[in-house]
Amino acid sequence: MDLADKLAILADSAKYDVACTSSGVDRPGRHGALGSCAAPGICHAFTPDGRCVSLLKVLYSNACCYDCRYCVNRRSSDRPRATFTPRELAELTIGFYRRNYIEGLFLSSAVTGSPDATMERMIEALRILRQEYRFNGYIHAKTIPGADPRLVERIGLLADRLSVNIELPSGASLAALAPDKTKQAILRPMGQIAVQSAESRRELAVYRHAPAFAPAGQSTQMIIGATPEHDLHILRLTEGLYKKYALKRVFFSAYLPVVADEALPAPSTPPPLLREHRLYQADWLLRYYQFSAAELLSEDEPDFDPYLDPKCTWALRHPAFFPVEVNTAPKAVLLRVPGIGPKSALRILQARRQQTLGMAELKRLGVVLKRAQYFITCGGKAGAHGTRQEIAGALLDPKAFGVGVQQLSLDDFVAKPLPGAAPAVHTLAAAGVEAHTAAALVQREALQCVTRRM
Secondary structure, eight states: OOOOHHHHHHHHGGGOOOOOOOOOOOOOTTTTOOOOOOOTTTOOOTTTTEESSSEEEEBOOOOSOOOOTTTTOOOOOOOOOOOOOOHHHHHHHHHHHTSSSSSSEEEOOOOSOHHHHHHHHHHHHHIIIIIIIIIIEEEEEEOOTTOOOHHHHHTTTOOSSSEEBBBBBSHHHHHHOOOOOHHHHHHEEEEEEEEHHHHHHHHHHHHHHHOOOOOOOEEEEEESSSOOOHHHHHHHHHHHHHHHHHHHHEEHHHHESSSOOSSSSSSSOOOOOOHHHHHHOOOOOOOOSSHHHHHHOOOSSSSOTTSSHHHHHHHHHOOOOOOOOOOOOOOOHHHTTOOOOHHHHHHHHEEEEEEEOOOOOOOHTOEEEETTTTTEEEEEEEEEEOOOHHHHHHHOOGGGTTOSSSSOOOGGSSSOOOOOOOOHHHHHOOOOHHHHHHHHHHHHHHHHOOOOOO
């Protein structure tokens, strides 16, 4: 098999992994080295189907010895298999970089032979890139659960960011669908990466030229919708991972039904992309808005409303908290108001030192008054009034009904039902597994690329 055929197979196999993000690392170019790395993001990578992404996103191999029931690359799946050699992968990356297609590499792999054997081959590919080609760009590498801790340490010294995929939100689901994996095998390298990253940062603060271990930290990914866990369970797990392992990001991946299995949703089931979107919004509330999982969901209401974003839902469920007087409220209180984000909250704090703010001033400061007006007062005057039902109707998210401004996707060519229909009915065209999956992947990107003020 030639290199182009391998690339087509392994880049296609990598598209189901969503844990690919901007680097978080600033590293300028150096004399005698190749490439650089910028924190805001990496540009100019292309997948075989023509989509522009940040990195060369590829698997080292898709010849997996595990038989995870939800995975398209599982051992029992009948699909083309390919495996790079370490030098092939390194030369491919450098070739794409020199053509200005990419600025970095996102490398994962199926488990080929054993976790240790797979990690050793990935490490050798990264070693060639870093030491022989002196590649100084961004590298995000997946750590294989169950690999020897010494291999985790070696790959952490070569990569900028590491990630260990949790895959499923509970140990019971993992045992049912991925019997070759264990919760302990996943969490152990996560803990090791957290400890060694912290130690590396302390050493770098004292010794400028000390080796950096995964300087951009670590992330993980969970599959959503393949198993019966509620949003509350997923959000509690997410919150715990941030606190215990200092993760940079938790990624959520709506399950794409690419296999027929009695333990999984039927292949005709639309992927829960809107649920994935709500979980990402809730994730931002945890990280930047000082919310907790217990505030956003409860045992009585364990799932997010698909038609309202989580912040609006929380506001409607806590009418006693409002209205908020924008001219006197502290930052933590302002962040609870729908339509006010971290930037607009800071602008309000700065601007009100000079003048009393009204609705016109708030609009100029970037506040989304369409949402905020129901929950604030300016000098004691309310922006708008309404019953809870009326406010909820005004706050409905048009994207929940398949309309609104977003990137062009295959879903745009499918007839939409009228607003009010169940969102799962029209998320994608049920025209077969292949078209179904392709449309879901494109629509996921469209949802993730929409910039929202919550």
